Amino acid sequence: MLNKRFVDYDNMSLLTDLYELTMAQVYFEKGLNKTAVFNFFIRPTNKRNYFLFTGLDLLIDYLLNIKFTEEDLEFLRSTGKFKEDFLNYLKDFKFTGNLYAVDEGEIVFANEPIVQVEAPIIQAQIIETFLINTLQISILVGTKALRCYSVASDKILIDFGLRRAHGTDAGMIAARSSYIAGFSGTSNVLAGKIFGIPIYGTMAHSFVMAHESEEKAFENFASVYPENTIFLVDTYDTIEGVKNAIKVAKKKGIRIKGIRIDSGDLLALSREARKLLDINGFRDAIIFASGGINEYKIKELVDKKAPIDGYGVGTELVTSADLPYLDCAYKLVEYDGKPKMKLSTKKMTVPYKKQLYRVFKNEKILKDIVSHFDEHIEDGVKMLKLYIKDGELVRNTPSLHEIREKTLINFKTLPDTFKSITQHMTINPEISPRLIKITEDLRKSIKSGG
Amino acid sequence: MLNKRFVDYDNMSLLTDLYELTMAQVYFEKGLNKTAVFNFFIRPTNKRNYFLFTGLDLLIDYLLNIKFTEEDLEFLRSTGKFKEDFLNYLKDFKFTGNLYAVDEGEIVFANEPIVQVEAPIIQAQIIETFLINTLQISILVGTKALRCYSVASDKILIDFGLRRAHGTDAGMIAARSSYIAGFSGTSNVLAGKIFGIPIYGTMAHSFVMAHESEEKAFENFASVYPENTIFLVDTYDTIEGVKNAIKVAKKKGIRIKGIRIDSGDLLALSREARKLLDINGFRDAIIFASGGINEYKIKELVDKKAPIDGYGVGTELVTSADLPYLDCAYKLVEYDGKPKMKLSTKKMTVPYKKQLYRVFKNEKILKDIVSHFDEHIEDGVKMLKLYIKDGELVRNTPSLHEIREKTLINFKTLPDTFKSITQHMTINPEISPRLIKITEDLRKSIKSGG
Structure with missing residues (x-):
């Protein structure tokens, strides 16, 4: 688990968008705090064929520790936007829901539910902002780092990016995610202390x-x-x-x-x-x-057999310069047992609590299948694991070194065609026939105003 | 000043690159801890005509508080890279040098010394990583925000970016820098609490x-x-x-x-x-x-007279998506009273402790002049102010609201031709004739091995 001194957990509950708290007050006053299911997924981009899932441990730490201190409540009171009843409710706030996620170090694809939160809707909303904030930068840099690793042959890669990262937290996360992705270490001394990553200079x-x-x-x-x-x-x-x-x-x-x-x-x-x-x-x-290194330059130098034994990768890695953000989302898919979907044509979502299955063939990923949570897919491996149940950690989080080893094994299951850093070719998850059918039925019933 | 709870200051000293500490040990052992002068500047980019200088208060807070705790020293000891004498020296470490900087909210240009550190070289090196880390993201987002403000006419702008920022610190800095740049507020509740920025949702x-x-x-x-x-x-x-x-x-x-x-x-x-x-x-x-808003979209909608009263600007703002990093540097220009310069043709630096002067005409910026620190430039306004002298704060840092007001006044001094968000046209600072002369003399003496 993460050393608590890295961030000030007393304050993390307020690191959220105001509307999460105003909506929460409405749910609270109207007695609407029923169980909601939210899916976190990444929307497609032609700049990445796959993503490396990292950042889960940071999210878990947040969920297990979130609380509102007296000082936090005093600030909320001072805004004039909240009533005493609701502030009292926040005083005892803790996360009591379920967290499903793929393991850190898994290779994932766009449009896949990779994190699923099932909790009273007030909780599920309040945590949204931090969840996206911490997962996005973790996955972004982890993926960029894995692209470097994928073309580096047996060369040593070191994270040199701290000074050019977007702030202190990004510098820490970049060291962590790149280490998971096969880097040998970092120049960031604090990351050495907090995460136990080898440090170099x-x-x-x-x-x-x-x-x-x-x-x-x-x-x-x-x-x-x-x-x-x-x-x-x-x-x-x-x-x-x-x-x-x-x-x-x-x-x-x-x-x-x-x-x-x-x-x-x-x-x-x-x-x-x-x-x-x-x-x-x-x-x-x-x-x-070192100096302006990225996956494209590494590949060129490796291809030309430059006698370079290692690379320090900085700015381009930590800012993921060719793709500085992921279009990712956290969407409501069930509320109070009822499926939920948005109809806006461009951003339609698939409803229901889900499971993500992976099918392998000859130890390579053959396809991914998004199903209803209760479905069983023959020959499929369940990718979403229950990490937090009723607010308690129920699955051990591996050490960073174990995650790193697992990542490099997982990466071998990715068919080589998807490993290109220049050609766009990716895996689109299938939606299970049953999930397609019940989604279609739901869409018709919403459209007809039912 | 910044509320200390935002980051864990006990740990900030280790948020540095390992080589800063190993070099420090060499300086220490060899008795080479003489006074050094470093300049922080931004290298030219054709994507920005000007930059908004923000982030200084965060840097000052760091410099006034940096220390090595027992736990930090224990970690350094555990690496096997440091001797007891040096660790003892770090036990009493504090920043005792001088910090010169332009005020927050000033409009600045590439190749200008906008921050100047004068301190025993061990100190000046150890602080380098954090200095670049915090200033880069501050200036990057502040500049992007000011571009939005520059085309928004009288529309309300709100920072909606927390969830897509690169981690927690970037989310906080984005709220701060965009507020300075004319935004009306942020969705980030913690930024409301810590910085007193109006919050919206x-x-x-x-x-x-x-x-x-x-x-x-x-x-x-x-x-x-x-x-x-x-x-x-x-x-x-x-x-x-x-x-x-x-x-x-x-x-x-x-x-x-x-x-x-x-x-x-x-x-x-x-x-x-x-x-x-x-x-x-x-x-x-x-x-x-809201939704994918940036300065280009705001301009288009304002030009077409869309009846939109305000914009929520998120991802594109906080990641500065069209320019996700600044090529900025912190370079040694003097050591022990002697001028220093690098000769690599592409990245040549100008030596000597400096002053930056600005010359106005009809209340508009006419030109900037980089001079030797001791020079006096007729009609020039000194831009580099002494903020920290011998480790003590000697110049008051204004409130965020005052910085914001000052920024909007400063922005009016920028000639309109430089305000385009699509045409590249910028101000290159002049180097004073005296500084050119002594630099040229120095270069000749180095080249001739003198």
């Missing part, structure tokens, strides 16, 4: 510049970290930088753990650097590349 | 769907908020929705504060809705639009 241009010479900078760093220095070689001239690293290592009789190149023609420079390192006996020194 | 589709009919949903909401209901009319059919809102208001004898349209052809639907509201005597009812 080299040196900055400013470090080299603060010294009277590059050579002196390298000497100083290497004398403090003799076994562990990755020399940043491109502050002034990359090839001269490599030569200085070699010079210092020979002079001090130490190994070169590696060099980092942060600019320029990475293919040409890495080849030249490799040659220099090898002929000087530093065959074990790794070459690390 | 209507109702959700799920609220309408949870009732047996739209009419019943409207009745229930209006009976709890009789003076204050904005009816969401597009759950089933927008025009029928408007008619239902009118029906309910007449039946209950209440006013319609407004309606919200969240989908479809906003121009046609708002016209039709306006007609219906007017002929039924609801001339005061406002029409509010």
